[in-house]
Amino acid sequence: xxxxxxxxxxxxxxxxxxxxxxxxxxxxxxxxxxxxxxxxxxxxxxxxxxxxxxxxxxxxxxxxxxxxxxxxxxxxxxxxxxxxxxxxxxxxxxxxxxxxxxxxxxxxxxxxxxxxxxxxxxxxxxxxxxxxxxxxxxxxxxxxxxxxxxxxxxxxxxxxxxxxxxxxxxxxxxxxxx
Amino acid sequence: xxxxxxxxxxxxxxxxxxxxxxxxxxxxxxxxxxxxxxxxxxxxxxxxxxxxxxxxxxxxxxxxxxxxxxxxxxxxxxxxxxxxxxxxxxxxxxxxxxxxxxxxxxxxxxxxxxxxxxxxxxxxxxxxxxxxxxxxxxxxxxxxxxxxxxxxxxxxxxxxxxxxxxxxxxxxxxxxxxxxxxxxxxxxxxxxxxxxxxxxxxxxxxxxxxxxxxxxxxxxxxxxxxxxxxxxxxxxxxxxxxxxxxxxxxxxxxxxxxxxxxxxxxxxxxxxxxxxxxxxxxxxxxxxxxxxxxxxxxxxxxxxxxxxxxxxxxxxxxxxxxxxxxxxxxxxxxxxxxxxxxxxxxxxxxxxxxxxxxxxxxxxxxxxxxxxxxxxxxxxxxxxxxxxxxxxxxxxxxxxxxxxxxxxxxxxxxxxxxxxxxxxxxxxxxxxxxxxxxxxxxxxxxxxxxxxxxxxxxxxxxxxxxxxxxxxxxxxxxxxxxxxxxxxxxxxxxxxxxxxx
Numbered sequence: 001x002x003x004x005x006x007x008x009x010x011x012x013x014x015x016x017x018x019x020x021x022x023x024x025x026x027x028x029x030x031x032x033x034x035x036x037x038x039x040x041x042x043x044x045x046x047x048x049x050x051x052x053x054x055x056x057x058x059x060x061x062x063x064x065x066x067x068x069x070x071x072x073x074x075x076x077x078x079x080x081x082x083x084x085x086x087x088x089x090x091x092x093x094x095x096x097x098x099x100x101x102x103x104x105x106x107x108x109x110x111x112x113x114x115x116x117x118x119x120x121x122x123x124x125x126x127x128x129x130x131x132x133x134x135x136x137x138x139x140x141x142x143x144x145x146x147x148x149x150x151x152x153x154x155x156x157x158x159x160x161x162x163x164x165x166x167x168x169x170x171x172x173x174x175x176x177x178x
Numbered sequence: 179x180x181x182x183x184x185x186x187x188x189x190x191x192x193x194x195x196x197x198x199x200x201x202x203x204x205x206x207x208x209x210x211x212x213x214x215x216x217x218x219x220x221x222x223x224x225x226x227x228x229x230x231x232x233x234x235x236x237x238x239x240x241x242x243x244x245x246x247x248x249x250x251x252x253x254x255x256x257x258x259x260x261x262x263x264x265x266x267x268x269x270x271x272x273x274x275x276x277x278x279x280x281x282x283x284x285x286x287x288x289x290x291x292x293x294x295x296x297x298x299x300x301x302x303x304x305x306x307x308x309x310x311x312x313x314x315x316x317x318x319x320x321x322x323x324x325x326x327x328x329x330x331x332x333x334x335x336x337x338x339x340x341x342x343x344x345x346x347x348x349x350x351x352x353x354x355x356x357x358x359x360x361x362x363x364x365x366x367x368x369x370x371x372x373x374x375x376x377x378x379x380x381x382x383x384x385x386x387x388x389x390x391x392x393x394x395x396x397x398x399x400x401x402x403x404x405x406x407x408x409x410x411x412x413x414x415x416x417x418x419x420x421x422x423x424x425x426x427x428x429x430x431x432x433x434x435x436x437x438x439x440x441x442x443x444x445x446x447x448x449x450x451x452x453x454x455x456x457x458x459x460x461x462x463x464x465x466x467x468x469x470x471x472x473x474x475x476x477x478x479x480x481x482x483x484x485x486x487x488x489x490x491x492x493x494x495x496x497x498x499x500x501x502x503x504x505x506x507x508x509x510x511x512x513x514x515x516x517x518x519x520x521x522x523x524x525x526x527x528x529x530x531x532x533x534x535x536x537x538x539x540x541x542x543x544x545x546x547x548x549x550x551x552x553x554x555x556x557x558x559x560x561x562x563x564x565x566x567x568x569x570x571x572x573x574x575x576x577x578x579x580x581x582x583x584x585x586x587x588x589x590x591x592x593x594x595x596x597x598x599x600x601x602x603x604x605x606x607x608x609x610x611x612x613x614x615x616x617x618x619x620x621x622x623x624x625x626x627x628x629x630x631x632x633x634x635x636x637x638x639x640x641x642x643x644x645x646x647x648x649x650x651x652x653x654x655x656x657x658x659x660x661x662x663x664x665x666x667x668x669x670x671x672x673x674x675x676x677x678x679x
Binding site for chain 1: 241242244245294298299300302303304305308311315316317318319320321322323324325326353354
């Protein structure tokens with residue numbers, strides 16, 4: 001094959017590759033994308049969640065429930081001494097779990113399963129009092145030739161109340177063709 | 179009539195047999211086929227691939243091509259006995275034919291599976307994450323892979339007529355490039371039969387696979403930017419082809435896979451009586467005799483502790499006499515067939531003579547006609563066949579240059595003594611980049627400076643090291659350098675009658 005460097009707007013790169021690029025046009029005004037089968041789902045289809053406020057109580061509940069009582073979540077003084085945290089912060093996995101709760105459309109439908117998550121990065125710490133929201137955008141659609149479903153890769157971006165990127169990752173799902 | 183070629187979706191034969199090469203049964207010398215491409219419209223075939231073949235593949239996504247590869251593999255599986263039968267004429271035992279035929283089918287299955295698992299159901303592959311070039315994200319760069327617009331010319335070796343062709347065809351097809359394959363003359367009839375099965379299956383989109391049987395002088399004159407050549411054969415032929423203007427200045431990609439004087443090191447602690455010693459001897463004999471030693475991955479240099487040389491030779495001698503029956507592959511009980519042709523036999527014996535002249539001592543086997551088992555079960559010398567019995571040479575001076583550079587492409591290996599692990603590593607390196615085999619040692623990385631992939635340290639892993647026929651793309655056996663290279667280069671690459679892997 002031949003390797004080519006391409007440069008352009010996110011819209012152009014999306015058009016050339018068939019893979020949605022961050023910054024390209026997205027459609028957030030239609031029905032929730034989890035209600036769409038591969039017959040109607042298009043890359044760029046998006047759901048933007050409402051905001052959820054983070055409390056200290058939530059962090060402690062998650063810590064106790066999971067057993068992850070790492071000091072950055074539980075000890076204000078020790079957390080503040082850490083070079084990366086302003087003080088106690090929310091667990092990254094709590095944010096990812098919340099994000100799923102924020103973007104999900106729970107009723108049975110064409111989305112069959114969540115089979116993985118890739119390229120997860122936690123970029124900005126989240127403190128009690130912050131609020132987060134998530135944007136989930138259909139990034140790549142891979143229908144299977146020999147099955148009645150396909151793979152959909154979703155771009156997930158969690159941001160805070162200052163629109164700073166808190167976390168980014170790809171959510172991998174299996175979605176029915178019809 | 180000469181063996182047909184498959185050009186522009188039709189079978190074609192030259193008008194007459196004048197100048198055609200005669201290919202003979204490796205065991206009996208009986209005429210099997212005449213091979214010639216005299217008068218073939220090579221320029222027309224290449225153009226057909228660039229137009230019709232490109233259009234066919236351009237209509238398909240990676241996944242659609244991958245599904246076709248799997249269906250081709252299934253069709254070949256159903257009819258593989260036909261290929262086994264023909265392979266016997268070229269000297270292949272059933273086990274040898276399994277390496278070639280099932281190895282080739284395995285390559286199709288593997289590329290089909292990898293194509294669907296690792297590539298998008300689309301026609302463009304993104305290579306790496308985008309680079310944001312403007313601070314606000316409005317201008318972005320990235321790399322993509324798309325198909326080359328030309329034809330993949332694949333020149334194959336005589337020792338693996340099926341696998342050699344399919345392991346190049348499969349990645350090209352998956353990558354959206356039509357193939358023009360040129361099998362090596364001595365086994366072209368096996369490749370022709372395989373292509374015929376694919377053609378009859380109706381699975382080949384128009385123009386995606388062409389086969390030219392016979393010499394192709396002038397082929398490179400018709401190549402141009404966007405085409406590529408993947409060559410398997412001798413280093414000298416590769417060098418000659420690479421020098422062509424089409425490659426040097428015309429932008430044609432050229433990749434080659436050539437001679438390899440592979441080494442296998444016996445660890446200093448793996449003495450007689452250890453499972454590692456037994457595994458080493460077993461592998462050495464398997465590599466000597468499988469395909470009658472006509473494998474690019476065969477062990478040519480057995481690098482063993484000086485104190486173990488006699489033990490290794492005795493064990494190899496005993497294993498050969500217990501297990502190896504040289505003869506016509508169609509005879510009951512034969513475990514090692516002849517070389518592919520009498521010309522190959524003469525060539526191998528010529529190289530053995532060079533090794534002897536350089537100081538090699540014939541420790542096992544010799545240059546005389548061996549007694550062999552004929553198809554009718556009788557025993558005796560068979561001068562019409564291309565038989566050579568296993569030959570093991572011993573060098574007192576392990577640094578003899580010929581031991582590391584002369585390739586006798588048959589059932590031939592040399593035993594070279596070493597005294598320290600560092601010396602063993604130096605000896606491996608004298609092979610000039612040939613594949614090292616994981617050393618056999620009872621402890622990990624005792625002799626690891628010879629850069630093996632995976633030192634074999636436990637008897638439990640020994641069986642994998644001797645598994646033949648690694649489907650490309652899978653690390654089925656330890657000694658996968660040749661294979662791993664192929665897989666990595668596969669999507670990007672693809673005249674010599676004497677070519678071999």
